[in-house]
Amino acid sequence: MSLSIKDDEIDIVIGALRPDLTSFMNEWRTIFSRFHLIIVKDPDLKEELKIPEGLNLDVYKKPDIDRVVGTSTSTIFSGYSCRYFGYLVSRKKYIISVDDDCYPAKDNKGILVDAVAQHITNLTTPATPFFFNTLYDPFTEGADFVRGYPFSLRSGVQCALSCGLWLNLADYDAPTQALKPEERNSRYVDAVLTVPARTLMPISGINIAFNREVIGPALLPSLRLGGEGKFRWETMEDIWSGMCVKVVCDHLGLGVKTGMPYVWRNDRGDAIASLRKEWEGVKLMEEVVPFFQSVRLSREATTTEDCVAEVANVVKEQLGSKDPMFARAAKAMVDWVKLWKSVGSSTSSPGA
Amino acid sequence: MADPATISPSTLLKDELDIVIPTIRNLDFLEMWRPFFQPYHLIIVQDGDPSKAIKVPEGFDYELYNRNDINRILGPKASCISFKDSACRCFGYMVSKKKYIYTIDDDCFVAKDPSGKDINALEQHIKNLLSPSTPFFFNTLYDPYRAGADFVRGYPFSLREGVPTAVSHGLWLNIPDYDAPTQLVKPLERNTRYVDAVMTIPKGTLFPMCGMNLAFDRELIGPAMYFGLMGDGQPIGRYDDMWAGWCTKVICDHLGWGVKTGLPYIWHSKASNPFVNLRKEYKGIYWQEELIPFFQSVTLPKDCTSVQKCYIEIANQVKAKLGKVDDYFNKLADAMVTWIEAWDELNPSGASKSSDLPNGPSK
Numbered sequence: 001m002s003l004s005i006k007d008d009e010i011d012i013v014i015g016a017l018r019p020d021l022t023s024f025m026n027e028w029r030t031i032f033s034r035f036h037l038i039i040v041k042d043p044d045l046k047e048e049l050k051i052p053e054g055l056n057l058d059v060y061k062k063p064d065i066d067r068v069v070g071t072s073t074s075t076i077f078s079g080y081s082c083r084y085f086g087y088l089v090s091r092k093k094y095i096i097s098v099d100d101d102c103y104p105a106k107d108n109k110g111i112l113v114d115a116v117a118q119h120i121t122n123l124t125t126p127a128t129p130f131f132f133n134t135l136y137d138p139f140t141e142g143a144d145f146v147r148g149y150p151f152s153l154r155s156g157v158q159c160a161l162s163c164g165l166w167l168n169l170a171d172y173d174a175p176t177q178a179l180k181p182e183e184r185n186s187r188y189v190d191a192v193l194t195v196p197a198r199t200l201m202p203i204s205g206i207n208i209a210f211n212r213e214v215i216g217p218a219l220l221p222s223l224r225l226g227g228e229g230k231f232r233w234e235t236m237e238d239i240w241s242g243m244c245v246k247v248v249c250d251h252l253g254l255g256v257k258t259g260m261p262y263v264w265r266n267d268r269g270d271a272i273a274s275l276r277k278e279w280e281g282v283k284l285m286e287e288v289v290p291f292f293q294s295v296r297l298s299r300e301a302t303t304t305e306d307c308v309a310e311v312a313n314v315v316k317e318q319l320g321s322k323d324p325m326f327a328r329a330a331k332a333m334v335d336w337v338k339l340w341k342s343v344g345s346s347t348s349s350p351g352a
Numbered sequence: 353m354a355d356p357a358t359i360s361p362s363t364l365l366k367d368e369l370d371i372v373i374p375t376i377r378n379l380d381f382l383e384m385w386r387p388f389f390q391p392y393h394l395i396i397v398q399d400g401d402p403s404k405a406i407k408v409p410e411g412f413d414y415e416l417y418n419r420n421d422i423n424r425i426l427g428p429k430a431s432c433i434s435f436k437d438s439a440c441r442c443f444g445y446m447v448s449k450k451k452y453i454y455t456i457d458d459d460c461f462v463a464k465d466p467s468g469k470d471i472n473a474l475e476q477h478i479k480n481l482l483s484p485s486t487p488f489f490f491n492t493l494y495d496p497y498r499a500g501a502d503f504v505r506g507y508p509f510s511l512r513e514g515v516p517t518a519v520s521h522g523l524w525l526n527i528p529d530y531d532a533p534t535q536l537v538k539p540l541e542r543n544t545r546y547v548d549a550v551m552t553i554p555k556g557t558l559f560p561m562c563g564m565n566l567a568f569d570r571e572l573i574g575p576a577m578y579f580g581l582m583g584d585g586q587p588i589g590r591y592d593d594m595w596a597g598w599c600t601k602v603i604c605d606h607l608g609w610g611v612k613t614g615l616p617y618i619w620h621s622k623a624s625n626p627f628v629n630l631r632k633e634y635k636g637i638y639w640q641e642e643l644i645p646f647f648q649s650v651t652l653p654k655d656c657t658s659v660q661k662c663y664i665e666i667a668n669q670v671k672a673k674l675g676k677v678d679d680y681f682n683k684l685a686d687a688m689v690t691w692i693e694a695w696d697e698l699n700p701s702g703a704s705k706s707s708d709l710p711n712g713p714s715k
Contacts, residue, residue: 108466131644132559134521134613135528135543142545144538147531148560148594150644151637163492170493173505180502185493187500191547199554201490202506232505239506258492285508289489 005120009093011212012116013038013086016100017079017230019047026052027103031114038086040065042230044078060085068343076332079228080205080235081221087212088344094123095216096209098164099232102263105167108188118261119162119209122192126156127255129197136191136259156194160215160254161245164207165189169265171204173282174233177271192259197250200292203242206232207263210245214254217304217340218245222332223325225280233274236281236288240329243292248307251297284325291319305337312337365478366391369452372444376400377458382409384461388472392454395444397422400436417443425698432690437583439592441563442691445570445577446698452481453574454567459622463525466546476616477520477567480550484514485610487555495550495612518573518609519600522565523547524620529562531590531637532630535623550614555605558647561597565618568600572609574699575659576600578691580684587680588639589632595684598647603662606652635678642677646670660692667692 012035014021021039025032029052037057041049043065051059065074065085077085083097096119105113125139131153138145138154145154170185177183195201210219223240249256295314301307312333319326371392373379376399382389386409394414398406402418422443423430433443438457445453454474463471483497489511496503496512503512528543553559568577576599579592604611650669656662667688674681 132553132557132613134523134559134562136547142541142543144528144530144534144541146560147529147534147562147590147633148597148640149531150640152641153644165492170502171505172502173507176502176505183500183502185500187548189494189547189549190545191549195490196554196557198556199490201492202504204492204505236506242506258490282509285506286510289508289511 005094005124007034008036010035010116010120011038011086011090011092011095012036013040013083013090013095013097014100015080015083015086015097016041016049017045017082018100019045020050021100022050022052024100024103025055029055030112031104031116035116036092038090040077040082040086042079042082043074060089069339073335073339076221076336079230079237080232081224081237083205084219084221087216087219088340090212093211093213094120094209095212096120097205097207098263099206099265101266101268102166102207103266105188105262105264107262108190113261113263115164115207115261115263118192119164122162122257123159123209123211125159127159127194127257128153128156129194129250129255132196133193136193137257140192157253157255158211158214159194159257160211160249161203161256162209163203163242163256163258164209164261164263165259166204166206166265167262169267171206171232171265174271174274175282177233178275181271188262189259192257195246195256195258200243200246200289201258202239203245203256204232205238205241206265207261215245215249215304216344217337218248218308220244220308220333220336222336223329224332225284226325227276227280229274231269231274233269233271234281236284239281239285240288243288244308244311244333247292247295247297247311248304251301251307252304284323287319287322291315305341308333308337365452366393368450369393369454369474369478370395370444370448370450371474372397372441372448372453372455373458374399374438374441374444374455375406375458379406379408379458381458381461382412386411388462388474392474393450395448397441397444399438399440415447417447426694429690429694429697432578432581432687432694434579434582434586434592435584437586437589437592438563439579439582442577442579442596445574446695448570451569451571452478452567453570453577455563456566456618457564457620460524460564460618460620463617463619465617466548471616471618473522473565473616473618474567476550477522480520480612480615481517481567481569483517485517485552485612486511486514487552487605487610490554491551494614495552498550515608515610516569516572517612518569518604519561519611520567521559521561521611521613522567522616522618523614524562524564525617527620527623529564529620532626532633533637535626535629539623539626546617547614550612553601553611553613558598558601558644559611559613561593561600563593563596564620565616566593573600573604573659575692575695576603576663578663578688581680581687587678588635590629591633591636591640594636594640598643599663599666602647602650602652602666603659606656606662607659635680639677642674646673660696663692664689
């Protein structure tokens with residue numbers, strides 16, 4: 001029941017943390033080929049990117065990033081955060097973003113999952129954050145609102161963010177994966193559901209899509225762990241960003257969905273080796289979660305930019321003194337809003 | 353004695369769980385459930401004409417209550433138990449002496465999972481109730497305590513112990529639990545989607561609780577499971593479980609317990625008449641527009657430390673705030689208080705532990 005979306009309203013943004021994207025692109029080709037791709041190379045990656053022919057794409061490397069935002073600012077796009085540069089320079093309405101170690105998954109019937117189509121369906125059908133529907137997404141084929149669901153809430157709200165999941169290597173933290181080295185996620189849960197208003201969750205950056213026009217500035221690179229590394233186990237940047245996004249969406253009355261589509265995430269990295277680095281992130285969450293649960297934005301914050309600026313302020317006031325990492329994150333959020341206003345909203349076309 | 357081949361881990365709880373079934377017709381459906389239900393004690397609540405004899409299939413251990421029994425046991429307080437509506441089932445919760453309750457409708461049968469295997473719904477409910485809930489932060493891989501799943505990156509370790517689970521809300525394949533308007537618009541829609549997930553409904557979020565396939569920890573939350581005044585002589589029907597669900601969720605949120613939804617599925621075979629349903633639900637459809645904001649804004653004071661105290665407080669607020677919507681809510685608020693009085697009479701504190709009491713009548 002989604003509106004007909006034109007392919008040219010969509011950008012697919014891929015952060016390249018590894019140089020050889022040949023098999024990645026070839027596996028995704030049938031799904032990606034209709035769309036424009038933005039590939040952003042991790043500025044720390046030294047090797048040349050290898051990308052197969054035949055796709056409609058723009059590649060941004062360190063020199064391009066430097067040119068657009070300046071050499072001092074380009075450091076914020078290091079590692080997994082390079083994808084945010086793609087969000088910044090895109091001019092499309094919808095963005096779909098997957099990590100470069102993820103491949104198309106198969107559903108329970110063995111059919112290849114078109115993750116792009118599912119994300120777009122999620123974003124273009126309403127979300128229902130104010131009351132839980134026990135049959136999950138009421139707008140999907142074969143389902144509906146159940147008895148007892150208030151009629152006034154059945155039109156739903158606009159969905160701003162679609163969070164997908166992962167088969168095989170699930171997005172576990174290093175301690176969990178180290179404890180269960182053989183565990184792989186083989187459970188395909190055939191559902192999409194709206195995350196209720198004021199409920200927070202860890203929003204993983206591995207497989208997401210969003211309405212850039214509505215929520216763009218709220219996906220931001222700001223929290224950087226001291227020991228942040230090149231495996232997801234060694235980062236919290238997306239979790240932090242996701243908390244901000246959810247708080248902003250709740251305040252603005254926008255919806256966030258979770259569930260399908262699944263991607264197949266390849267084995268990569270050594271959880272035990274990452275343990276040392278990620279303890280920092282694990283400890284941080286003890287502060288971060290209660291903090292975001294308590295954030296309340298003012299009535300005057302009516303745009304996404306305003307909301308992000310307010311969150312940044314509260315971060316600075318309440319968390320800044322606890323750890324310099326938070327003070328830096330708050331500043332990064334303020335800088336991001338400025339950057340978004342100057343680069344992200346302008347009508348100039350991105351460099352080649 | 354159960355055949356050793358059919359003993360499953362869940363029969364370990366066979367002395368701690370009662371199955372409550374409201375019925376007005378017959379209990380033929382129990383034949384299909386026999387392999388899963390036979391080890392357990394049943395409480396049958398017979399609605400409608402008490403002179404009709406309800407035949408219970410051979411081999412089940414049960415107690416049966418009809419309207420005469422309800423009147424005899426509760427006296428004047430019997431007014432809080434609905435007549436000619438499956439809401440009467442909550443009488444079964446009140447007279448049970450077990451820790452857990454599973455309630456199921458008599459048109460619900462054993463479903464099959466995608467591999468074709470029969471689903472032991474009771475076993476799944478028990479697993480749900482015996483493992484913690486996680487209402488304070490949503491886990492994107494759903495129930496982290498299930499085999500093959502865990503907490504995702506970013507989930508604080510301090511929240512990974514979870515809280516006790518008070519309610520396990522199961523779902524239905526085939527005839528979905530739609531309201532009358534939806535049934536009228538989509539009479540042929542069948543739920544064929546098996547969603548392989550159990551999840552905790554987050555704190556602060558309300559949901560429509562269906563009583564067709566429901567289990568709960570009676571010792572924890574029993575007094576909140578009052579199914580209201582419905583049916584004969586009442587202006588509304590088909591909102592009994594909804595009412596209990598909203599009260600229960602508010603109280604669980606206040607006392608720090610969890611409510612799970614998702615698996616298990618049962619096979620719901622009978623679609624009730626949508627025109628009859630519409631007449632029953634009609635007022636509810638309007639009233640729920642007031643009821644939802646009411647329940648979303650209920651706050652319980654800190655000194656409401658027991659379920660009964662919480663429930664009485666909600667009853668007072670119902671009277672104060674919903675009495676003006678319709679006089680029905682004044683009567684309902686009174687009935688809620690009567691229910692708690694009756695509950696406490698039948699379940700004096702200290703006697704609610706079930707382990708010492710033998711099972712009911714012999715087979």
